[in-house]
Amino acid sequence: xxxxxxxxxxxxxxxxxxxxxxxxxxxxxxxxxxxxxxxxxxxxxxxxxxxxxxxxxxxxxxxxxxxxxxxxxxxxxxxxxxxxxxxxxxxxxxxxxxxxxxxxxxxxxxxxxxxxxxxxxxxxxxxxxxxxxxxxxxxxxxxxxxxxxxxxxxxxxxxxxxxxxxxxxxxxxxxxxxxxxxxxxxxxxxxxxxxxxxxxxxxxxxxxxxxxxxxxxxx
Numbered sequence: 622x623x624x625x626x627x628x629x630x631x632x633x634x635x636x637x638x639x640x641x642x643x644x645x646x647x648x649x650x651x652x653x654x655x656x657x658x659x660x661x662x663x664x665x666x667x668x669x670x671x672x673x674x675x676x677x678x679x680x681x682x683x684x685x686x687x688x689x690x691x692x693x694x695x696x697x698x699x700x701x702x703x704x705x706x707x708x709x710x711x712x713x714x715x716x717x718x719x720x721x722x723x724x725x726x727x728x729x730x731x732x733x734x735x736x737x738x739x740x741x742x743x744x745x746x747x748x749x750x751x752x753x754x755x756x757x758x759x760x761x762x763x764x765x766x767x768x769x770x771x772x773x774x775x776x777x778x779x780x781x782x783x784x785x786x787x788x789x790x791x792x793x794x795x796x797x798x799x800x801x802x803x804x805x806x807x808x809x810x811x812x813x814x815x816x817x818x819x820x821x822x823x824x825x826x827x828x829x830x831x832x833x834x835x836x837x838x839x840x
Contacts, residue, residue, distance in 0.1 A: 633811075633812075633815065637808050637811075637812075640652050640655060640656075640804050640808065641801065641804045641805070641808065643804070644800060644801050644802075644803055644804035644805075645800050645801045645804070648800055649797070649798075649800075649802065649803040649804075652803060652804055653803060654674070655674070655675050655676060656674075656676045656677075656803060656804070656807040676807050676808075676810075676811055677730060677731065679811060679814075680727075680730050680810065680811055680814045681727050681730050681731050683814045683815060683817075683818040684723050684724075684726050684727035684730060684814060684817075684818075685723070685724070685727045686818055686821075687719070687723040687817060687818050687821040688719070688720045688723035688724045688727065690818075690821045690822060690824075690825040691716050691719040691720045691723070691821065691825070692720055693825055693829070694716050694824070694825050694828045694829070695713070695716045695717065695720070697828060697829055697832045698712060698713065698716065698828070698832065711764055712764075714764055715760060715761075715764035715765045718760045718764065719760065719765075719821070722753075722756075722757060722760065723821075726753070735749040735750055735753075745792075745793050746792075747788075747789045747792035747793040748789075748793065750785075750788075750789055750792075751789050754782075754785055754789070758782075761778065765824075770823075770824070770827065771823075771827070773823065774820060774823040774824060774827065777816045777817075777819040777820040777823060778816070778817075778820045780812075780816045781813045781814075781815075781816035781817045781819075781820060782813075784809045784810070784812045784813035784816065785809070785810075785813040787805070787809040788806055788807075788809035788810045788813060791805050791806040791809065792806050
């Protein structure tokens, strides 16, 4: 597992470096096809057609993976008695909120829902994403007991927040014609999703470990 993670991170670093370099050297039109939402590749000139919309594909896969991990947590928690009704309800509410949240974000990434909402409410669509980020912060801090989690797990969440903040800032305030802007925005989003997945993975492993320990004590 260690080498799988290492291979994935190195591959993602190389991928990011290549697209950043391409954007800075040739501009956003040279990389837009790789970062594009999956609609049609006929308007994009790509060196590798198979990589059309690759950023969106990776993000959707990881976001769906986050939802699946929290579903695993729900399955594990439903098989054991809770210490108290309030703590059990709070944990269950948090887990279900994460399943719904990440399924929605995955759908948004694929279907560009935030862009439609931005047009409907006549606001910058980056602020729609910011509102979702604030909502997720409430879920994690108030319902998820993030304060009690190990530092390694919290570091993943913090890094995800930093990348997410960078993405929103670039999207809202940096002019679209600036070289490197598109790559920085979309790669920030991708890395935020990667660290959200890492956070979800660690949280799931912690919950499964606790469930296993409690099961052993009961037996």
